[in-house]
Structures are given as C-alpha cells and as structure tokens.
C-alpha cells in the first residue's frame with residue numbers, strides 16, 4: 001500500500017465509526033433495524049437446518065426400510081425453510097429501504113446543523129473542509145446503512161458458518177480447519193483493500209470537486225455569457241474530463257490490485273472445494289461415510305466457503321464505510337470557527353460608540369497583514385464613510401464589525417464590551433447590512449426582501465416599506481405576479497403538483513437586471529432598519545445615476561441620527577457623511593469631514609476626489625478631429641454597459 005494512502009486517514013477509529021453509525025441507525029429507525037435483525041437470524045440458520053434435513057431425508061431414503069411419514073415431514077420442513085428464506089429477502093429489502101431513508105434524513109439534519117453552528121467564514125474558506133464536507137455528505141447517506149448491513153450480514157454469516165463448521169468438524173475436522181484457515185489471508189487482503197479505497201476517496205476528493213466545479217460552470221446561467229462569448233465550453237469540458245480521467249486512472253490502478261487478490265482467493269477456494277469433493281467421493285466409495293454424509297459435507301463445505309467469503313467482504317465493506325464515515329463524524333463534531341467568549345456578557349443596545357482598537361488582521365498565518373494596528377471609533381448616532389483603494393481592507397473592516405472573523409490582535413469594542421464576549425447571534429441581531437457581494441436568491445421577490453428579517457418574511461407591509469425605501473417597489477409591482485413573482489428561470493414558484501400551470505407560468509421565469517437585483521439587496525438590508533448599526537458596503541455600485549442619487553438621498557435620511565458605516569468608491573455618495581476615513585496600508589491614514597479632507601490637496605481623499613471629478617468633466621480629446629481614414633481598422637468599436 002502506498003504511504004500516501006495510509007497518510008490520508010490518520011487516527012481514524014474504525015470502532016468509533018461503527019458505534020456512531022449503529023447509534024445513528026438505531027435512533028433513526030429502531031423498528032426497521034430490529035426487523036432486519038430478525039430476518040438475519042432466519043437467513044443465517046435456515047440454510048444449515050435445510051442441509052441437515054436434506055441429509056436426514058437422504059439417509060432415510062437409502063435406509064433399508066424408509067419411513068414415508070418421516071420423509072414427508074422432512075420434505076415439508078425443507079419446503080417451509082425454503083419459503084422462509086425466500087420471503088426474508090423481500091422483507092429485508094423493505095426494512096432496509098425504510099431504514100436507509102430515515103438514516104439519511106437524520107444524518108443530513110445533523111450534518112447541516114453542524115455546518116450552521118459555524119459562525120465565522122474562515123472554515124468555509126478551507127478547501128480541505130469542503131473535501132471533507134463532500135465525503136461527509138456521501139457517507140452520511142450510505143455509511144450507516146452499509147454498516148448496519150455489514151453487522152447483520154456478519155451475524156447471519158456467523159450463524160451459518162458456526163452451523164456449517166460444526167457439520168464439517170463432525171465429518172472431517174481437518175477439512176474444517178483448512179477452510180477456516182483459508183479465510184485469514186482473504187480477510188487481511190480485503191481489509192487492506194478497503195483501507196486503500198477509503199484513502200483513494202480522500203485523495204481524489206479535491207479533483208472530484210474541481211470536476212463538479214467545471215460541470216457547474218458548463219451549466220450555470222450566470223457563467224453562460226462568458227462561457228459562450230469567450231468560447232470556454234471546450235476548455236472547461238476538457239478540464240472536467242482531465243479531472244475525471246485522473247480519478248478513473250487512480251481507481252483503475254486500485255481495481256487491478258483488487259482483481260489480482262480476488263483471482264488468487266477464488267483459486268484457493270476452488271482448490272479447497274475440489275480437494276473436499278475428492279475426499280468425500282473416496283470416503284463414500286470406501287463406505288466410511290454415507291451418501292447423506294456426502295451431501296451434507298459438500299453442502300457444508302460450499303456453505304462455509306461462501307459464508308466466510310461473504311463475511312470477509314461484508315467486514316471489509318463495513319471497514320471502508322467506517323473509515324469514510326470518519327469524515328461525517330469530524331464535520332458533525334466540528335467546533336465553531338470563532339472562539340467562545342472568555343467571559344460571557346450581554347450586548348447592550350449601542351449607547352456610546354463602536355471602537356476598533358489596535359486591530360491586526362490577516363486571512364491566514366502565511367497571508368500578508370490586511371489591517372495593521374487599525375484604530376477607529378464610530379460614535380453612536382453618526383454616519384461614517386470608509387474609502388480607500390482596491391484591496392485596502394475596507395470590506396475586511398466591515399467583516400470584523402460583523403464578527404465573521406476575529407482580529408489576531410486588538411479588539412472590536414461595542415460600548416466598551418469586547419464583541420468576542422457576547423453571543424454572536426446577539427451581535428448580529430443588532431446589525432443591518434448590505435454587502436458588496438450580495439446574493440441573488442432564486443426565490444420570490446417578497447422572499448428576496450423578507451430574508452433580511454426572516455421573522456417578518458410574511459409581513460407584506462414591512463416588505464413593501466423596505467422596497468419603497470430602496471426604490472424598487474415600482475419595479476416589483478410591475479412584475480407579472482408582483483411580490484409573488486419568482487425571480488428565477490431555474491425553479492417554479494410554489495408546488496408544481498398543484499397543476500396550476502398558468503399560475504406557474506405567470507409567477508416564474510422573471511430575471512431582473514443587475515441594478516434591480518442590487519436594489520432588492522438594499523431592500524433586504526433595510527428590512528433591518530432601526531438596528532443599532534447599519535453597514536452599507538458599496539450599496540449602489542450597480543445603480544444608474546438617477547437611481548443612485550435617489551437611493552443615497554433616502555439612505556442619508558435613514559442614516560441621520562443612527563449609526564452607520566458606508567463603504568463606497570463613489571465619493572459623491574460619501575461626501576455628506578459625518579466623518580470620512582481613508583484606509584491605507586492597514587490603518588486609517590486620513591480622517592475628517594469632506595471639507596477638511598479636500599483641503600489637504602496631497603491627501604489620498606483629495607486626490608481620489610479630484611480624479612473622479614475630472615472623469616465627469618469634458619474630455620478635450622473627444623472633441624478632436626474624429627477618426628482618421630483607415631482608423632476604423634485599428635480602433636475597435638466599444639459598447640459600455642453598467
């Protein structure tokens with residue numbers, strides 16, 4: 001086995017995995033697990049009883065004076081056992097299906113409960129976490145069921161094996177010992193292979209996620225424009241196949257090893273069976289055993305061999321499932337990526353100020369510092385605007401205010417209380433926000449707004465008021481079904497089973513423009529109006545000039561007297577904030593109101609303001625002599641949108 005395959009599963013406890021999977025199955029559906037247990041006992045004992053009854057019947061038949069009554073009884077017994085064995089399979093399949101569905105539901109519930117328990121963003125940014133989550137999802141669906149099946153087939157197999165083994169020992173103990181010993185190498189080989197398979201799943205997981213990513217790009221509506229215009233289809237398709245081929249190659253290599261092992265084991269089993277048959281024929285000819293003995297011996301040897309082989313394969317499969325189930329257990333047991341409070345405190349309604357005190361932050365131990373000892377105070381009831389060049393750290397500052405990450409050094413204080421000491425949910429209850437990278441939800445227009453305060457998702461008046469404040473009410477009203485319109489071309493509104501296709505067509509398939517989506521996001525943020533802190537990170541970048549001016553006028557009214565942070569590159573939007581700060585080199589480099597900042601001509605703010613203002617002034621070159629003859633060959637025609 002490659003060292004890598006071993007390395008992928010450090011410290012995995014198979015026993016722990018099995019125990020947890022059994023507990024999960026039992027909690028999800030005890031009745032069906034018990035039914036499977038009963039069926040396993042019947043399935044394990046019936047073949048042995050059939051073999052013995054067959055022997056007795058054959059011996060009776062070859063006896064000097066066969067008793068008809070006894071023979072009929074034995075034949076009836078064999079028939080009943082046959083019916084029992086035939087029906088167990090159907091009942092087991094039913095019980096298995098119900099248990100699998102119940103386990104799937106419970107395990108997915110626990111898995112996503114654990115994902116929701118993570119309050120920060122850091123873990124979701126770890127590729128390895130996504131690899132683990134993918135395997136956790138897969139194994140949550142299958143592993144408990146596979147482990148239950150393994151347990152039951154082990155029980156069933158063991159019962160059969162004990163019966164057949166006892167039979168063989170009675171007739172030929174040496175043959176029994178040999179058959180048993182032959183199972184040991186098979187067990188070792190299968191366990192090794194199952195460990196390698198689990199290791200392979202872990203190692204190919206990044207590639208399989210990349211494959212899913214390329215697949216998603218090939219079918220995603222949002223990506224479709226670039227994919228088609230830049231002709232990326234073939235490129236992405238090729239990359240997808242490369243990932244798939246790499247995973248297939250690794251699997252093929254493993255399967256070649258598996259086939260070698262299986263051929264060897266099958267040859268060993270056939271040799272053993274042939275040896276047993278030869279011995280039985282020889283012994284019967286020599287009259288040391290009866291014809292019935294030959295029958296039961298052959299049946300018992302075949303039964304023992306197939307029982308042992310099934311047992312070994314079942315254990316190996318369970319072993320592999322337990323190894324993969326380890327990913328599920330890891331995710332379910334995962335700790336919040338934000339540290340718990342050193343001393344828990346309640347968060348008071350904001351009365352004085354929010355302060356970032358000597359905040360140092362970077363996105364990873366090897367990543368460069370984004371904030372380097374930043375100090376900033378946001379007094380209660382004032383509006384603050386944050387400006388700076390791309391990558392200066394403005395959005396990072398906002399993310400620290402929402403406690404999506406904790407500073408590496410320094411603290412964020414809310415009326416003097418370190419926000420690490422209060423429950424995260426309490427902090428976020430007090431904050432309203434519109435993010436730069438807001439979401440477009442494939443839901444109805446009302447839901448897209450109502451999600452801003454999920455408790456009020458059915459409150460039509462509040463949703464409408466938020467839409468009006470964001471200047472999107474008229475747009476929504478004009479949609480085919482108003483606020484009930486589904487903003488998606490991927491899903492229908494409501495239940496398709498209702499059969500109201502006309503209504504479905506009316507409420508589905510509407511797609512908004514970029515600016516309209518942004519105003520919906522703004523309305524969503526405004527559902528939380530009246531919270532202690534309002535954060536607006538580029539809330540108007542996609543709006544047309546008229547809408548932007550109108551939105552900012554409204555936002556200014558809303559922000560008056562409340563505490564707000566506005567991040568924007570549009571300096572026309574920030575100029576009326578109570579205070580403007582410039583983030584540069586991880587610190588606040590300038591601070592003041594518009595007039596005082598513009599008065600320092602060499603300052604970053606003044607330079608940014610001048611360059612934006614110049615952009616709106618007349619461009620002398622535009623009034624020049626116009627295109628020269630032949631110039632159209634070199635000058636491309638451009639169409640600007642947005």
Ligand SMILES: Nc1ncnc2c1ncn2[C@@H]1O[C@H](COP(=O)(O)OP(=O)(O)OP(=O)(O)O)[C@@H](O)[C@H]1O
Pocket residue numbers: 125363367370388389390391392393394395396397436
């Ligand atoms: N999740 C992240 N993981 C790693 N680095 C990040 C992450 N988010 C941002 N960064 C880095 O942190 C720095 C600051 O990013 P941030 O988004 O805060 O800048 P910004 O001032 O808001 O920029 P912009 O004006 O372009 O929106 C950038 O160098 C960026 O590459």
